[in-house]
Amino acid sequence: MTSATPSSERRVSARIGAISESATLAVDAKAKALKAAGRPVIGFGAGEPDFPTPDYIVEAAVEACRNPKYHRYTPAGGLPELKAAIAAKTLRDSGYEVDASQVLVTNGGKQAIYEAFAAILDPGDEVIVPAPYWTTYPESIRLAGGVPVEVVADETTGYRVSVEQLEAARTERTKVVLFVSPSNPTGSVYSEADAKAIGEWAAEHGLWVLTDEIYEHLVYGDAKFTSLPVLVPALRDKCIIVNGVAKTYAMTGWRVGWVIAPQDVIKAATNLQSHATSNVSNVAQVAALAAVSGNLDAVAEMRKAFDRRRQTMVKMLNEIDGVFCPTPEGAFYAYPSVKELIGKEIRGKRPQSSVELAALILDEVEVAVVPGEAFGTPGYLRLSYALGDEDLVEGVSRIQKLLAEAKA
Structure with a gap:
């Protein structure tokens, strides 16, 4: 049995060492790194509007x-x-x-x-x-x-x-x-x-x-x-x-x-x-x-686009067997349950958590999502719909095709 490291020998304080990395930023960073390397990655990780700041x-x-x-x-x-x-x-x-x-x-x-x-x-x-x-x-x-x-x-x-x-x-x-x-x-x-x-x-x-x-x-x-x-x-x-x-x-x-x-x-x-x-x-x-x-004209335009994307994403996610996604009423995230897919075989692998399922989705179809563990609830994925319509449809389509292969 090993004892705790004495504070005099600890290089990083216990208080700061206990902080977890921001999972959303980590997923976004990984997706951007893969894109920079020439991979056709689509990232649903970051909670960031894809619009420019108004002029x-x-x-x-x-x-x-x-x-x-x-x-x-x-x-x-x-x-x-x-x-x-x-x-x-x-x-x-x-x-x-x-x-x-x-x-x-x-x-x-x-x-x-x-x-x-x-x-x-x-x-x-x-x-x-x-x-x-x-x-x-x-x-x-x-x-x-x-x-x-x-x-x-x-x-x-x-x-x-x-x-x-x-x-x-x-x-x-x-x-x-x-x-x-x-x-x-x-x-x-x-x-x-x-x-x-x-x-x-x-x-x-x-x-x-x-x-x-x-x-x-x-x-x-x-x-x-x-x-x-x-x-x-x-x-x-x-x-x-x-x-x-x-x-x-x-x-x-x-x-x-x-x-x-x-x-x-x-x-x-x-x-x-x-x-x-x-x-x-x-x-x-x-x-x-x-x-x-100023006025809220710019956000009204963004909200219109987010609403359209919201409806598209929820519809497409709910078409996947084993996925249930309530319709979000605000912000720009969908949070589908994927609990029925945990443990099922997908391309020779059996993910045992939403962390492993998210990793499989990134590895197999190059789509970045954030696992529910990051938000205190395993068995879910978070997808931001604050990205372009074409990328959104392409990204969710890739997920649909991959998860359609799930078998007991």
């Missing part, structure tokens, strides 16, 4: 580059004019009124999530995390000293958890519940009634709620985005919103997100950021200012 946003950034004002340090918490514009945009889009002093501009949504958790969690505090979950949530919670407590929903409920499930997971150590609608990775959207019930349950028990609204403008059909603190005003003093420009304005590479929270939480998170990164790139902040101050 007026790019032009604002170009002008900022020429302005010496933006060649220097600016306030760690964000440009005052951007914070004011985010507050105005939040009122416009969700009906939630906040002051600019309740806004922190961050280097993308991931920093927003980590700093929000870091500002309110003490070691051992529990955070209820509905699963399937985006890969970054549990890691951010652990880095902040908290303990993620998973509550699993499956395709039978459209991947939505109930108040009863949340209550069963609540303990005396529970401090926060995570709420994400529309969801990455499933595309699920909570009804107004269900969202309100969850918010009222959290308020009744004095819990904090961290709600990720990054996909607020990407909802389809009869689904409707609703902001939790608007539905349940009693949450206002214990609600943190994270958001950003990445998905709405096709700005994933610009790295601008934000936190909206009570002023004491914003002050604490801003202090943390002042030591971690200081201000977000001024050029990116000016671009974000143009984005949030």
Whole structure:
């Protein structure tokens, strides 16, 4: 029996060494590497719009580059004019009124999530995390000293958890519940009634709620985005919103997100950021200012394309024997169950997990998907439909042909 490595001999700290690589970024990197090597790989891994950032946003950034004002340090918490514009945009889009002093501009949504958790969690505090979950949530919670407590929903409920499930997971150590609608990775959207019930349950028990609204403008059909603190005003003093420009304005590479929270939480998170990164790139902040101050015409066009692709992908996936894919109502992901295919023979191999099935799909037909293990639920695959129509049809067609060969 071997003993744990003494800390004096450990080259990487236990805290950082325990972090898992982002599975979605890893799949995307592998797909891009194979493409660069000349392979006809189609990647469904990255959650990234395939549209360019709108021209007026790019032009604002170009002008900022020429302005010496933006060649220097600016306030760690964000440009005052951007914070004011985010507050105005939040009122416009969700009906939630906040002051600019309740806004922190961050280097993308991931920093927003980590700093929000870091500002309110003490070691051992529990955070209820509905699963399937985006890969970054549990890691951010652990880095902040908290303990993620998973509550699993499956395709039978459209991947939505109930108040009863949340209550069963609540303990005396529970401090926060995570709420994400529309969801990455499933595309699920909570009804107004269900969202309100969850918010009222959290308020009744004095819990904090961290709600990720990054996909607020990407909802389809009869689904409707609703902001939790608007539905349940009693949450206002214990609600943190994270958001950003990445998905709405096709700005994933610009790295601008934000936190909206009570002023004491914003002050604490801003202090943390002042030591971690200081201000977000001024050029990116000016671009974000143009984005949030402008209209939503660009996202309306993207949403139309995503809706079309959504319907095509779900139809094609559900034509495969052994695959069941609920229709996503938001974001730009499909999350089919492939549990019936696990253990079946496909081209001489019997994948024993969705990790192995995803690897087989990449090896055999050069299509990159993300296995459900990355999101806390084995037996599923996540496919982004934020790619061109032709690539989408070709990629899913390859998967159809491969999985049609599955036999007991």
